[in-house]
Amino acid sequence: MNFSHHLQTSRPEHPFAEYIRILGKGKKGSRPLTRDEAYRAMKMIMADEVLPVQLGAFLMLMRVKEETPEELAGFVLAARESCRLEAYQARVDLDWSSYAGKRRHLPWYLLSALLLAENGIKVFMHGAPGPSADRLYTQDMLAYLGLRSAASVAEAALQLDEQNFSYLSLHQFCPKLHEIIELRPLLGLRSPVHTLVRLLNPFNAEYSLQGIFHPGYRPVHQEAAALLNQPHAAVLKGEGGETERNPDMDCLVQSVHNGELSDENWPALFDYRHVKPETLDPSQLALLWQGRLADEYAEASVVGTAAVALKLLGKAQTREQAQQLAADFWSRRSRNRFAAA
Structure with a gap:
C-alpha cells in the first residue's frame, strides 16, 4: 500500500x-x-x-x-x-440530593427532610438506587414511612404541593445520566456523573444541600455552585456520603450565598463515639419518629442535619439558634405520622 x-x-x-x-x-x-x-x-x-x-x-x-x-x-x-x-415547574424551597446510600447507619436524613416538610419547607429529594446490595437507598426506604417515590416530574410537583416533600429518581428526569451511573459495576469506580448529579437541582430551587463522602470534593462542590450562580448552597461530608450530619464528629459546612463563599464548623454533639449497630432495620425510622424507639445518636443526627438546613435557609442566624429551632421542631412533631404501609 x-x-x-x-x-x-x-x-x-x-x-x-x-x-x-x-x-x-x-x-x-x-x-x-x-x-x-x-x-x-x-x-x-x-x-x-x-x-x-x-x-x-x-x-x-x-x-x-x-x-x-x-x-x-x-x-x-x-x-x-x-x-x-429548565422546563420543569414546581415550587421547591430546598433541593436535596441523595445518591450514596447508607451502610453503617440508617438513613436518618430522611426524617430530617420530613421534619422540615412538616414545618412548611418544601423539600425535593432526588437520587438513584445503586448497585451495592449492602447499602440502603432512599427510594427503597420510603415505604417504611408509608411514602412512595414520584413516578414522574408532574407527580413530584403534585406531591410537593400536597405534602411539602417528594423524592424522584434520576432515571425519571435524566435517564442518560442514570444509564452512565449504572456503568459503575463494569468500571469498578465512581465517575464524574456521581458528582454532577448532586448539583442538577432539577426544579431550580434557590437553596441546595449536598452531602459528599471524600472531603476533597467539598470545596469543589462549593466553588462549582458559585460558578453555576446557585444563590444559596451548602455541602458537608455526610455520614456514608449522604446529606446527613454525624453527631459524633465535627462537621465542616462549606457554603455559597449570592456568590460569597464561607466555611463554618459545626462541633460534635457528643464527647464520645457511638458504636454502629450490628444490623440495620429500616422499620426503626418510623419508630423513632413516633417516639417508640429511644436512640440518642439517631435523634441527634435527625436534629443536627435539620439544623444545618435551617441555617442554610436563613431560618436562623447562628448555629445555636438553628440547633434549637430544629430541636423545637422535633419535640413538637406529629408523632402519629409515617406509619409504614
Missing part, C-alpha cells in the same frame, strides 16, 4: 477524541478541561455522539484526575440543557 492510498483510506479522528487527548496526554502534556470544553464534551455524551470505548476512557481519566469546579460547572450546564430541566 502506498502512502497516498493510506491517506485516502485512514479513518478521520472522531470529534470526541480531542477531549480524551486533553485529559490523557501524560503528566506534562495533559490538563483539565476548560468550562466550555467540559460543556461541549458532556453535550456530546448526552446526545449519544460518543462510542462506548470513548465514554469509558473519558470517565476513567476524569476519575483519576478528579473534576475541577470549572469542569463540574460545564458538565452540569450541559446535563441540565440535555435533560431539558
Whole structure:
C-alpha cells in the first residue's frame, strides 16, 4: 500500500477524541478541561455522539484526575440543557440530593427532610438506587414511612404541593445520566456523573444541600455552585456520603450565598463515639419518629442535619439558634405520622 492510498483510506479522528487527548496526554502534556470544553464534551455524551470505548476512557481519566469546579460547572450546564430541566415547574424551597446510600447507619436524613416538610419547607429529594446490595437507598426506604417515590416530574410537583416533600429518581428526569451511573459495576469506580448529579437541582430551587463522602470534593462542590450562580448552597461530608450530619464528629459546612463563599464548623454533639449497630432495620425510622424507639445518636443526627438546613435557609442566624429551632421542631412533631404501609 502506498502512502497516498493510506491517506485516502485512514479513518478521520472522531470529534470526541480531542477531549480524551486533553485529559490523557501524560503528566506534562495533559490538563483539565476548560468550562466550555467540559460543556461541549458532556453535550456530546448526552446526545449519544460518543462510542462506548470513548465514554469509558473519558470517565476513567476524569476519575483519576478528579473534576475541577470549572469542569463540574460545564458538565452540569450541559446535563441540565440535555435533560431539558429548565422546563420543569414546581415550587421547591430546598433541593436535596441523595445518591450514596447508607451502610453503617440508617438513613436518618430522611426524617430530617420530613421534619422540615412538616414545618412548611418544601423539600425535593432526588437520587438513584445503586448497585451495592449492602447499602440502603432512599427510594427503597420510603415505604417504611408509608411514602412512595414520584413516578414522574408532574407527580413530584403534585406531591410537593400536597405534602411539602417528594423524592424522584434520576432515571425519571435524566435517564442518560442514570444509564452512565449504572456503568459503575463494569468500571469498578465512581465517575464524574456521581458528582454532577448532586448539583442538577432539577426544579431550580434557590437553596441546595449536598452531602459528599471524600472531603476533597467539598470545596469543589462549593466553588462549582458559585460558578453555576446557585444563590444559596451548602455541602458537608455526610455520614456514608449522604446529606446527613454525624453527631459524633465535627462537621465542616462549606457554603455559597449570592456568590460569597464561607466555611463554618459545626462541633460534635457528643464527647464520645457511638458504636454502629450490628444490623440495620429500616422499620426503626418510623419508630423513632413516633417516639417508640429511644436512640440518642439517631435523634441527634435527625436534629443536627435539620439544623444545618435551617441555617442554610436563613431560618436562623447562628448555629445555636438553628440547633434549637430544629430541636423545637422535633419535640413538637406529629408523632402519629409515617406509619409504614
